[in-house]
């Protein structure tokens with residue numbers, strides 16, 4: 684079953700996707716392109732001025748972000764509303780695990796042509812958290828242990844997976860991995876503590 688964050692698609696998704704394209708194109712172009720970067724900066728600042736002038740009060744937006752009780756749409760890993768999210772889209776498997784297929788580009792680079800280790804940590808932390816939600820018991824990340832087995836390639840399809848392993852009182856243990864072409868690049872073990880934070884209302 685697919686966890687479809689797109690069902691309540693709203694206008695910001697399209698703008699966020701465009702911003703994602705801009706980020707990718709900027710990192711790709713750098714200062715060795717023929718682009719008029721000063722002019723581009725002026726145009727992007729004009730867009731930001733327009734958005735800032737129309738933004739709602741922060742508290743209203745926070746309440747809006749946390750509406751509903753399910754998955755978030757604004758987070759930096761899977762949020763379609765967030766331009767810094769790739770974004771991941773999850774499918775739940777019958778065995779209780781979840782997976783997401785994603786290809787990452789230059790904005791996520793660490794070592795040459797490879798995914799930044801902190802980006803892998805972000806994607807795995809979030810994916811373990813979603814696996815907990817999928818399994819029915821969620822918590823805050825208390826510990827996240829990562830092992831980087833092989834460089835994680837950019838520009839190639841990656842599979843991010845996670846599965847809740849156990850719930851012992853408030854302690855939730857969850858594992859996950861990032862693989863490329865069937866080879867495991869990163870594995871993660873997380874300890875989560877069930878402690879719901881109040882949603883902004």
Ligand SMILES: CCCCCCCCCCCCCC(=O)SCCNC(=O)CCNC(=O)[C@H](O)C(C)(C)COP(=O)(O)OP(=O)(O)OC[C@H]1O[C@@H](n2cnc3c(N)ncnc32)[C@H](O)[C@@H]1OP(=O)(O)O
Nearest residue numbers: 753754755808809812813816817823824825826874876878
């Ligand atoms: C369908 C799908 C839906 C999906 C929906 C949502 C998806 C969203 C996904 C988002 C994903 C993104 C996720 C994120 O980004 S979560 C953001 C990153 N994490 C944090 O900011 C957490 C910050 N820390 C805390 O808030 C508290 O310290 C927590 C809540 C962790 C515990 O504070 P609390 O005061 O409640 O705990 P306690 O003192 O009563 O202790 C309780 C027990 O826990 C044990 N313990 C505690 N800490 C640690 C530790 N560090 N290592 C090992 N053990 C630890 C402790 O020994 C004790 O065990 P015992 O003595 O009883 O045996």
